[in-house]
Amino acid sequence: MTNTFVSSIEAVNAAIQNHNPFTNDGIVKEQDVWGKGFPDVATLNAHASNKVFEAIEFVRTSQSSQDKVTSIAITAQKGVGKTHILSRIRHHLEKKGGALFVYAGGNNYTDLNLVKYQFQQTLANSLSKTGSQKVMQWQEIATAMAHEGRSDNSPTPEELVKKFDQVYANSLAQNKNLMNALQKQVLKNKPNADPYILRAILWTLSETQATFAIQWLSGKELAKYNADELGLPNPNKTNQDREAEALRNIQQIVNLVSFYNPVVICFDEIEVLNSSTEDGYPTASIIANFVKILHDTLENSELSQGVVILTVMLSEMWRDNVNSLLGGTPDRISKYTQRKPLELKNLNGDSIVELVTAWLQEYYSSKNLIPPHPLYPFEESKLREYGKVSKPSVREALRWCADNFKIYEEPLPSDPFDRFELALKRESEADIGDYLENSELIADAIYFGFGTLKGKILEGVMIEEVTNDVQPKTYYVKYINFKIIGNENGKKLKIGVAVIQSSQVTLTAGLKWLIDYEKYDLTRGCLVRSQSKTKQINNNSSASKLLDELVLKRGGEHVDLIEEQIRPLIAILAVYQKRRNYQLTEEEIFDIISKNKITFNNLLLREILSEPSGNMPQINEDEEDKELINILLDTPTPPPIRSETEDSDHLSKLFS
Numbered sequence: 001m002t003n004t005f006v007s008s009i010e011a012v013n014a015a016i017q018n019h020n021p022f023t024n025d026g027i028v029k030e031q032d033v034w035g036k037g038f039p040d041v042a043t044l045n046a047h048a049s050n051k052v053f054e055a056i057e058f059v060r061t062s063q064s065s066q067d068k069v070t071s072i073a074i075t076a077q078k079g080v081g082k083t084h085i086l087s088r089i090r091h092h093l094e095k096k097g098g099a100l101f102v103y104a105g106g107n108n109y110t111d112l113n114l115v116k117y118q119f120q121q122t123l124a125n126s127l128s129k130t131g132s133q134k135v136m137q138w139q140e141i142a143t144a145m146a147h148e149g150r151s152d153n154s155p156t157p158e159e160l161v162k163k164f165d166q167v168y169a170n171s172l173a174q175n176k177n178l179m180n181a182l183q184k185q186v187l188k189n190k191p192n193a194d195p196y197i198l199r200a201i202l203w204t205l206s207e208t209q210a211t212f213a214i215q216w217l218s219g220k221e222l223a224k225y226n227a228d229e230l231g232l233p234n235p236n237k238t239n240q241d242r243e244a245e246a247l248r249n250i251q252q253i254v255n256l257v258s259f260y261n262p263v264v265i266c267f268d269e270i271e272v273l274n275s276s277t278e279d280g281y282p283t284a285s286i287i288a289n290f291v292k293i294l295h296d297t298l299e300n301s302e303l304s305q306g307v308v309i310l311t312v313m314l315s316e317m318w319r320d321n322v323n324s325l326l327g328g329t330p331d332r333i334s335k336y337t338q339r340k341p342l343e344l345k346n347l348n349g350d351s352i353v354e355l356v357t358a359w360l361q362e363y364y365s366s367k368n369l370i371p372p373h374p375l376y377p378f379e380e381s382k383l384r385e386y387g388k389v390s391k392p393s394v395r396e397a398l399r400w401c402a403d404n405f406k407i408y409e410e411p412l413p414s415d416p417f418d419r420f421e422l423a424l425k426r427e428s429e430a431d432i433g434d435y436l437e438n439s440e441l442i443a444d445a446i447y448f449g450f451g452t453l454k455g456k457i458l459e460g461v462m463i464e465e466v467t468n469d470v471q472p473k474t475y476y477v478k479y480i481n482f483k484i485i486g487n488e489n490g491k492k493l494k495i496g497v498a499v500i501q502s503s504q505v506t507l508t509a510g511l512k513w514l515i516d517y518e519k520y521d522l523t524r525g526c527l528v529r530s531q532s533k534t535k536q537i538n539n540n541s542s543a544s545k546l547l548d549e550l551v552l553k554r555g556g557e558h559v560d561l562i563e564e565q566i567r568p569l570i571a572i573l574a575v576y577q578k579r580r581n582y583q584l585t586e587e588e589i590f591d592i593i594s595k596n597k598i599t600f601n602n603l604l605l606r607e608i609l610s611e612p613s614g615n616m617p618q619i620n621e622d623e624e625d626k627e628l629i630n631i632l633l634d635t636p637t638p639p640p641i642r643s644e645t646e647d648s649d650h651l652s653k654l655f656s
Helices: 009-018 030-034 046-061 082-096 112-126 137-147 157-173 178-189 195-203 210-217 224-230 239-258 283-299 315-320 329-333 349-366 380-390 394-404 416-429 439-451 504-514 542-553 563-577 586-595 603-609 626-633 650-655
Strands: 069-076 100-105 263-268 307-314 461-467 482-488 491-499 524-529 557-560
Touching: 030 082, 030 100, 046 069, 046 082, 046 307, 069 082, 069 283, 069 315, 069 329, 082 100, 082 263, 082 307, 100 112, 100 137, 112 210, 112 239, 112 283, 137 157, 137 178, 137 195, 137 210, 137 239, 157 178, 178 195, 195 210, 195 224, 195 239, 210 224, 239 263, 239 283, 263 283, 283 307, 283 329, 307 315, 349 380, 349 394, 380 394, 416 563, 416 586, 439 461, 439 482, 439 491, 439 524, 439 563, 439 603, 482 603, 491 504, 491 603, 504 524, 504 542, 524 542, 524 603, 542 557, 557 603, 563 586, 563 603
Parallel strands: 069 307, 100 263, 263 307, 491 524, 524 557
Antiparallel strands: 461 482, 482 491
16 A cells, blocks of 8 residues: 555454454355455465466367366365365456356255256356356357357347347247347257257356256256246156256257357365265265266367366365275366375465565555555454464464454553643644645644644634634635634724635635635735745736735735644644544644643744735746646546447348
């Protein structure tokens, strides 16, 4: 975070006390894989995710049919970030494209006697998730199928989905069937494809029929009406029948979709305890055997862009269960790395700092806060020491962060004056950004300063009242910030104060208010503005002429805004506004300010009250008001008007 402005420490601390972002321990679930997920540190275990991206490119470009299917095993201890790696891969593919993503979590297999049928359901469900082109992955494939052999100016998947139902309805109105025409066209390019699976994939382009098409692709039975409307067979089958047919359906689906894009299939949480098979084998063995079958089945099929199978498991599960399986199973589970799993690493001093920085950056951004430093309230040295000594897993580190995400504040002194002194020191040292450009903050600080002087005589003026209720009011703008009402040598004094650090346009408008003594019931107008900014005023500008009238003709004054004089007033205002945090009452603050003459001796407040000198500030003699010209000429160019074209043929309408 490089911003010069930092949020108030009270706001940051209040957020920390109200919400701990580390309380979920970083447990990544299936919804995190498909949803937004957790903050990612791209360098953490990058060797694993980079190897997967490398494998995707390998199968995509390989000319050998045996290399079109490869596999990688990823192992780690609990909490190191196995599912997190899959989430990273998924989000990378969603953002950059390059492959379709299928996630098969262990909880999806409730009956290991039906593992193939349940994977068919998982496959259909995963491809219904949004891909890299802002539509379902099914719809990306359906668009590619329909586009094949057509011109490059065909609509995007998003455009095609939006127009499909309308064009389909128009075709039926003219006794023509768009879906039959599409199916016929695609079958010319894919004569070996299952025509019904192909037809169901094309139906995912319909916003009204996609749900039913995906249900059919998952192997489930449809209502007769829906099946007839889609033109799909719908026999009544048992789960055992569906299990027997599932592997062929999976092969057909993967054959079709992988022709257009590589497919990444991820098996996760295979250590989950599900209902065992009739033979009593555990989940890990069943899934490992299914991965072998899937590998062998797909290797002998007509793949074009290739398939990468990932299997994620605990290190001891690979060592004690999977690696000892017979029939070449381990070789097929980790083919790309020659039977050597990719082992994920625990955190160290550097990586834990990166991890916590990423989590806190997202946390503070969501709260619209900028902390004192990116790791606040943690200390970098302590984080590094914890990572170096403990070498925790990601989950252990996040639990440690959850336990230590606290504010440690030193106890406040018992004496009110000591508390005030501590508060004033803190607020004087606080980074409040470029405050000299903040006219409103400056005006509030000066107003508060005069408020502490009511009833006192300063520069020969008895201060009777300070009010920001300047009449007459307007609904849209207010240039006179407040009035000081007092008595000077028996005469009523009403000083209108305007703090204007902004442009000459605002300055010109504000000066018009300040010189209108009659309208705003003033006896004197006072402009507070940095001399360096006043020098920028053009000699012949409207602002220069109005300032001349204020000082020379109306007896008003221009007071130079000096940083050393306004900064203490801003600090005092901050102490007052945060008095509860410092356990101070309003009476205690005013009493301390009065006894120590903090505002009484402030040179800026004295200068505003003192008799005007009648001297004009230095003005720039440049005759051109460049700022006004820039405002005038800075006109945005209107966007071009887009035209639309129409085509009478139904297929042409769809793809134009």
